[in-house]
Amino acid sequence: MKRLLVVDDDADMRLTLKLALELAGYAVEVAANGREALHAQRRQPADVLITDIFMPDADGFEAIDAFRKEFPRTKIVVVSGGAQFSKRDYLPDAELIGVDATLQKPFDVDTLLGLIKTL
Amino acid sequence: MRLRSHLLLLSAATAAPVLVLAVVVAFLVVRQERDTVRDAAVDRVVAIMSGIDAELRGSIATLRALAASAQLETGDLAAFHAEAVRILKAHPDWLDYTLSRPDGARIASSLPPSVSAQTALADRESFELAVRNGEPVVGSLAQWPNGQKWGIPLRMPVMENGVARYVLTAVLRPDAFTDLLRAQRLPEGWIAGIADRHGRFIGRLPPAPHGQLASESWRERMQRSPQGWFRGRTIEGRETYTPYVTSSLSGWALGIAIPVQTVEAAAWRSLWLVLIMVLLASGIAVGLAVLLGWRIARPIAALAQAAEAAGRGERVGFPLRTPIAELDSLSAALAQAAQAMHDKHELAEREKAALQAADRAKDEFLAMLSHELRNPLAALTAAAHVLRLAAPGDAAAVQARAVVDRQTKHMARLVGDLLDISRVAMGKVALERERFDLAESAKNVINMWRASGRLERHQLALDIRPAWIDADRARIEQILSNLLDNAVKFTPAGRSIAVSVGPQGESARLQVSDQGEGLAPGSAERMFDLFVQGERGLDRAAGGLGVGLALVKRLSQLHGGSVSATSAGPGKGATFTVLLPLVQPATTRSGEVVREPLLAPRRVLIVEDNDDARQMLHEALVYGGHEVREARDGASGLALAAESPPDVALIDIGLPDVDGYEVARRLRASPGGRRMGLIAITGYGQAEDQRLAYEAGFDAHLTKPVAPERLKQVMAGLQ
Numbered sequence: 001m002k003r004l005l006v007v008d009d010d011a012d013m014r015l016t017l018k019l020a021l022e023l024a025g026y027a028v029e030v031a032a033n034g035r036e037a038l039h040a041q042r043r044q045p046a047d048v049l050i051t052d053i054f055m056p057d058a059d060g061f062e063a064i065d066a067f068r069k070e071f072p073r074t075k076i077v078v079v080s081g082g083a084q085f086s087k088r089d090y091l092p093d094a095e096l097i098g099v100d101a102t103l104q105k106p107f108d109v110d111t112l113l114g115l116i117k118t119l
Numbered sequence: 120m121r122l123r124s125h126l127l128l129l130s131a132a133t134a135a136p137v138l139v140l141a142v143v144v145a146f147l148v149v150r151q152e153r154d155t156v157r158d159a160a161v162d163r164v165v166a167i168m169s170g171i172d173a174e175l176r177g178s179i180a181t182l183r184a185l186a187a188s189a190q191l192e193t194g195d196l197a198a199f200h201a202e203a204v205r206i207l208k209a210h211p212d213w214l215d216y217t218l219s220r221p222d223g224a225r226i227a228s229s230l231p232p233s234v235s236a237q238t239a240l241a242d243r244e245s246f247e248l249a250v251r252n253g254e255p256v257v258g259s260l261a262q263w264p265n266g267q268k269w270g271i272p273l274r275m276p277v278m279e280n281g282v283a284r285y286v287l288t289a290v291l292r293p294d295a296f297t298d299l300l301r302a303q304r305l306p307e308g309w310i311a312g313i314a315d316r317h318g319r320f321i322g323r324l325p326p327a328p329h330g331q332l333a334s335e336s337w338r339e340r341m342q343r344s345p346q347g348w349f350r351g352r353t354i355e356g357r358e359t360y361t362p363y364v365t366s367s368l369s370g371w372a373l374g375i376a377i378p379v380q381t382v383e384a385a386a387w388r389s390l391w392l393v394l395i396m397v398l399l400a401s402g403i404a405v406g407l408a409v410l411l412g413w414r415i416a417r418p419i420a421a422l423a424q425a426a427e428a429a430g431r432g433e434r435v436g437f438p439l440r441t442p443i444a445e446l447d448s449l450s451a452a453l454a455q456a457a458q459a460m461h462d463k464h465e466l467a468e469r470e471k472a473a474l475q476a477a478d479r480a481k482d483e484f485l486a487m488l489s490h491e492l493r494n495p496l497a498a499l500t501a502a503a504h505v506l507r508l509a510a511p512g513d514a515a516a517v518q519a520r521a522v523v524d525r526q527t528k529h530m531a532r533l534v535g536d537l538l539d540i541s542r543v544a545m546g547k548v549a550l551e552r553e554r555f556d557l558a559e560s561a562k563n564v565i566n567m568w569r570a571s572g573r574l575e576r577h578q579l580a581l582d583i584r585p586a587w588i589d590a591d592r593a594r595i596e597q598i599l600s601n602l603l604d605n606a607v608k609f610t611p612a613g614r615s616i617a618v619s620v621g622p623q624g625e626s627a628r629l630q631v632s633d634q635g636e637g638l639a640p641g642s643a644e645r646m647f648d649l650f651v652q653g654e655r656g657l658d659r660a661a662g663g664l665g666v667g668l669a670l671v672k673r674l675s676q677l678h679g680g681s682v683s684a685t686s687a688g689p690g691k692g693a694t695f696t697v698l699l700p701l702v703q704p705a706t707t708r709s710g711e712v713v714r715e716p717l718l719a720p721r722r723v724l725i726v727e728d729n730d731d732a733r734q735m736l737h738e739a740l741v742y743g744g745h746e747v748r749e750a751r752d753g754a755s756g757l758a759l760a761a762e763s764p765p766d767v768a769l770i771d772i773g774l775p776d777v778d779g780y781e782v783a784r785r786l787r788a789s790p791g792g793r794r795m796g797l798i799a800i801t802g803y804g805q806a807e808d809q810r811l812a813y814e815a816g817f818d819a820h821l822t823k824p825v826a827p828e829r830l831k832q833v834m835a836g837l838q
Contacts, residue, residue: 010494010498012495012498012502012522012525012526013494013497013498013501015498015518015522016498016501016502016504016505016518016519016522017501019501019502019505019509019515019518019519020501020504020505020508022515023504023505023508023509023515079497080490081489081490081491081492081493081494081497104493105493105494105496105497106493106496106497106499106500107497107500108500108504109500109501109504110504
């Protein structure tokens with residue numbers, strides 16, 4: 001069974017994703033920002049990191065970099081509500097930021113589940 | 120053509136007539152000079168000729184006296200001869216004398232008889248003339264005697280009874296006349312000559328051989344005119360001007376040849392002088408023209424350069440000082456134009472920057488909007504997924520429903536804000552002004568906020584004193600609500616939020632201070648720009664689109680007021696101050712301040728499926744002291760009304776089961792329904808909606824969001 005770590009600054013988002021993923025049989029840990037996520041990961045490493053990249057404390061990209069260095073085997077899925085209206089908010093291709101997959105909010109949970117299975 | 124050329128042309132045009140005049144004058148001067156020389160020479164010639172004539176007259180007088188001697192009359196030729204010889208000796212200029220008969224035969228002579236016998240009559244012409252006319256005649260140069268020497272015969276006829284009996288002749292020495300000329304002391308280089316009737320020189324200086332013919336040019340002139348002035352060549356071939364005169368006494372001509380150079384030298388000197396002066400004047404004119412041209416052209420060129428630079432948008436040291444008044448005004452005008460252009464350019468730049476900033480803000484807003492809408496949607500999608508899979512009673516399902524509830528409310532608030540700001544931005548907000556006390560209005564809002572529990576995490580400090588304004592009550596309350604919303608959003612729980620209301624000078628002040636994150640220096644003005652977000656709020660679920668403060672600003676301005684923000688710095692809290700024009704309190708005739716109309720407590724039924732909207736109406740009505748019952752759909756609303764008819768029913772038009780119109784129709788038809796006050800509440804405020812509402816039996820029509828004050832007014836109107 002895979003362990004998942006959901007990182008999002010929105011409590012409701014964390015909660016619903018956790019509920020939905022747990023229903024699919026995964027063990028899910030949540031964190032509100034990059035710092036918390038790193039703490040949680042060090043406590044109990046997850047196989048897949050599902051993170052928003054537009055978070056208040058640490059910039060999402062910084063968190064991803066930290067994960068890449070410290071936990072190179074952890075798969076990373078980036079989700080974002082960003083659209084192509086400004087450079088800052090643009091959700092880039094997965095390869096560009098060196099992650100395994102990207103998803104734009106809102107997304108179907110089944111799509112996310114399928115993505116997790118392929119990783 | 121260059122300015123310098125124009126000036127040269129101008130000076131040339133001015134100088135040309137002067138030059139022409141100068142040339143004319145020069146020629147006149149030359150002629151004058153020549154005439155002066157000529158006149159002087161002619162006078163001289165005439166004077167000398169008079170001298171010669173006087174000389175001849177003297178000889179003629181002597182000869183006449185001799186001719187009248189008694190010895191001749193008596194025929195005593197020997198005595199006559201003695202007398203004649205005596206006179207001859209007394210006259211050194213006389214060479215000889217002869218006495219002849221009219222036929223030319225010589226009777227007596229100073230010549231030796233042997234010579235006289237061989238000598239023929241010389242100059243027969245003058246001899247015959249004297250015989251014919253009976254008058255003395257000065258003859259022409261002739262060789263005498265027998266070609267030995269030259270002499271000039273002076274013939275005197277001796278008359279007897281009107282007929283010449285003898286001709287007495289004195290032979291004059293030609294050199295005597297040359298001596299006479301020499302005595303004139305003529306200037307160096309001048310040539311004087313006396314010619315007889317035949318054009319032979321009698322005397323000349325410098326001397327010429329006796330009998331030498333005068334120059335051809337003079338002889339020609341003499342033929343044409345007895346006296347005159349001509350230019351010709353002397354026998355030596357020298358170029359001269361010659362004045363000459365012919366004596367009526369002797370028929371001789373006297374000419375004084377003056378070298379051409381002598382005559383023309385003065386003229387040429389004058390001419391040269393004039394020419395040099397003309398050249399000098401022209402040179403000075405050209406120089407001045409060039410200098411002036413330079414002085415004019417240089418500032419013009421500088422101006423042109425400056426104007427070009429200004430055209431390129433460079434800063435130029437206008438206005439330039441020039442030595443020319445017209446150029447100074449041109450410079451000033453150019454400076455003005457440059458300044459205007461510069462100002463316009465700067466304005467355009469500022470506008471461009473503002474446009475770009477607005478564009479950026481809009482981009483950011485759209486990105487933010489996307490984010491703000493996608494986030495709740497993502498949570499809702501995930502919640503829907505959970506609800507689909509989880510059993511309804513599961514903890515997961517319960518949590519998911521709570522999420523759906525929260526997120527939909529959140530989204531509804533977002534959409535409400537958006538619609539509000541667009542209405543205000545498009546100027547579609549008409550103010551319903553009335554005169555009221557800002558303090559009362561502020562208390563209303565704060566009480567509503569307290570009732571809803573939204574202030575329970577913060578301490579509230581109030582300082583509220585009366586300040587009357589003429590404003591739209593609902594909009595003023597919206598201003599305070601937005602300021603409170605902002606304060607709550609950025610102030611950590613447990614800290615204080617202060618609200619103060621009161622007069623401040625000519626204004627009514629509404630101030631909300633928080634102990635939140637404060638403002639970064641310089642960001643105070645931008646706070647009120649549309650779509651500008653503060654740093655992320657503490658709780659993003661409660662975050663907005665950054666339109667709240669923009670609304671505050673626009674609404675304040677609509678009321679003729681203003682809003683400002685101050686902060687001691689990041690982390691030190693912020694204070695937002697709205698100033699509105701202060702007015703006199705509304706008074707009754709008795710001078711008593713008007714109190715707000717108090718509504719009698721009513722029984723009110725709310726039929727509204729939207730929890731938030733229902734909740735808000737509920738709070739407003741309870742706060743107003745009314746008794747409130749609620750229904751979430753038409754059927755339950757009708758059921759509650761059937762149980763106990765309300766005084767007033769607030770009915771949402773868009774209900775899940777039957778629409779609000781149907782509910783109103785049924786209520787009107789129910790027992791006691793006629794006296795019931797029916798108020799429609801819709802999301803639409805179109806005239807068509809209002810018409811439908813009144814047709815269905817509604818008494819009044821309110822558009823969401825319903826302002827508590829408006830509701831109060833409408834309810835008061837139903838009494």
